[in-house]
Every structure is written in structure tokens, then in C-alpha cells.
Amino acid sequence: MANSKLYKGSLNTIILKLLEEQGKMYGYEITQKVKDLTKGELNITEGALYPALHKLEAEGLLDVEVAKVDNRLRKYYKLTEAGEKETVNRLAELEEFIRSMQQLVNPNWSIK
Amino acid sequence: MANSKLYKGSLNTIILKLLEEQGKMYGYEITQKVKDLTKGELNITEGALYPALHKLEAEGLLDVEVAKVDNRLRKYYKLTEAGEKETVNRLAELEEFIRSMQQLVNPNWSIK
DNA sequence: AATATATGCATAAAATTCTTATGCATAAGA
DNA sequence: TCTTATGCATAAGAATTTTATGCATATATT
Numbered sequence: 001m002a003n004s005k006l007y008k009g010s011l012n013t014i015i016l017k018l019l020e021e022q023g024k025m026y027g028y029e030i031t032q033k034v035k036d037l038t039k040g041e042l043n044i045t046e047g048a049l050y051p052a053l054h055k056l057e058a059e060g061l062l063d064v065e066v067a068k069v070d071n072r073l074r075k076y077y078k079l080t081e082a083g084e085k086e087t088v089n090r091l092a093e094l095e096e097f098i099r100s101m102q103q104l105v106n107p108n109w110s111i112k
Numbered sequence: 113m114a115n116s117k118l119y120k121g122s123l124n125t126i127i128l129k130l131l132e133e134q135g136k137m138y139g140y141e142i143t144q145k146v147k148d149l150t151k152g153e154l155n156i157t158e159g160a161l162y163p164a165l166h167k168l169e170a171e172g173l174l175d176v177e178v179a180k181v182d183n184r185l186r187k188y189y190k191l192t193e194a195g196e197k198e199t200v201n202r203l204a205e206l207e208e209f210i211r212s213m214q215q216l217v218n219p220n221w222s223i224k
Numbered sequence: 225a226a227t228a229t230a231t232g233c234a235t236a237a238a239a240t241t242c243t244t245a246t247g248c249a250t251a252a253g254a
Numbered sequence: 255t256c257t258t259a260t261g262c263a264t265a266a267g268a269a270t271t272t273t274a275t276g277c278a279t280a281t282a283t284t
Contacts (some may be wrong), residue, residue: 008241017217019140038212100150
């Protein structure tokens, strides 16, 4: 995740959440989606993304489906059932993290 | 940071912000303060905290002052001028991170 | 009196996650 | 033709954290 004020550990949650929303996505598509949604603020590097996808797959949270489009390879990932459950947990953790950080660094903020 | 849904990179920001608020604190005090503020959600481990304090000091962001209380050692840390400026930057980065994450994982949230 | 818990700092090994730097390949645009 | 975009992949190194220790004093418990 380059030039981007990111915190380690959040990449997996981003991947899971996007897949939950989009159904299925391939790696390159994820990098572009994140760039779009954050107006360039977050740039996921391939060196971080692909190993992360492989690991989530190895953990049984993602399934892969290979496709060939315009003579180029795409690996579509989607959540398994276990992945769907884990996504709920990760999002809850992220929200809890954000709330905790707000308690620490800025009690004036609140999520509504 | 044990058993705690934390994201790597946030510890420094937590330290800086607490020192900004409290003026000066010693290591053990920081661990307890974080535990209190987050109702036990976040537990800073000593193995993470002390090296982080030493590094922030080496970077010129913190000053140390040793004290002896009840025959026990305490090392009080406080922000240097450079530390105060950096704290502003780190907090801005954290806020930006939170906003970006919200764009990604939950557009329904908003900071107010 | 003995033992456990709390207070207080510290470091080292290992794990995790990320950046940076590559490599390969096809398609489209300048 | 050369650059940019698309698409996946891995390896070396950096950064940050967890886990496991070590040492020492004070207080609470049995």
C-alpha cells in the first residue's frame, strides 16, 4: 500500500468488504476500485495485494475462478461461506478499532 | 498490542496524542491509560511500547526525564517542539485513514 | 512469613505485513 | 516504436508488533 497513510492489517478487511459488495473481483480490479473510492488516497501495491489474496484463499476465505478476457488472464476471487462470516467479524473489529482510536485521539468525533 | 484488533502503525500516534493531552507520562502509565480509555479493548504490550518510546526519542520527538517515586524508577516522556508539530501531522493522517476506510467499508458512517 | 499481584523498565527472537524492486506477458494509444 | 495500461507473480528488505524473557521494588493476600 504505497504513499498512503495506511495501517497494517487493514488490507485484508478492505479485500473482504469489497468482495462482499461486488460479488467477485480480480486483483487488478481491486487496486483500481480502491484508488477510485478513495480518490487516489490509498494505492494498494501488487506486492501486498497478491500475497494477501493467496493467503486468504489458503485460509479458505476466498475461492478462485480463472478467466481469459481479451487474451489476458484474470483470477476472479469471491467469498466462501467461511469468508462471509469472517467478513462480518473483520468489519466489527475495524469499527471497534475506529471507535477506540476516537476515544484516544479525538473524543469530539463520533460515528453516526 | 495484545488481544486487541489493532492496526500496526497506530501505536506511535496514540503515544503522541496522549502526551499532547497529558503533558507528560511514563510508560506504564500509558499502558494503563489506554486500557482505561478503551475499556480494556486495547492493550499495549511493553514489548511494543518501550521500543516505540525509545525510537520517538531518538527521532527527537520526545524528551525524557527520570524520576524516582517510592523507590521505583519512572521515565517521564513529553513532546518536544518537533514532537508537537509531528503530532498534528500524525493525527491528520489518522483522520484521513479513517475517512478512507469509511469510504471503502461503510459509506453510511460519517465523522461529525 | 510466604506468595502473588501490581508497578516499572528493558531486550531479543519470531511473526506479520508491508514497500520496493523485479519479472513476464498482452493490448492499446501516442 | 515506444509508452502506458492491463494482469499476475515473487523475492529481499523494512517496519512494527507479539511473545517470551529478565530484573527489581511495593503492596496485598493467604
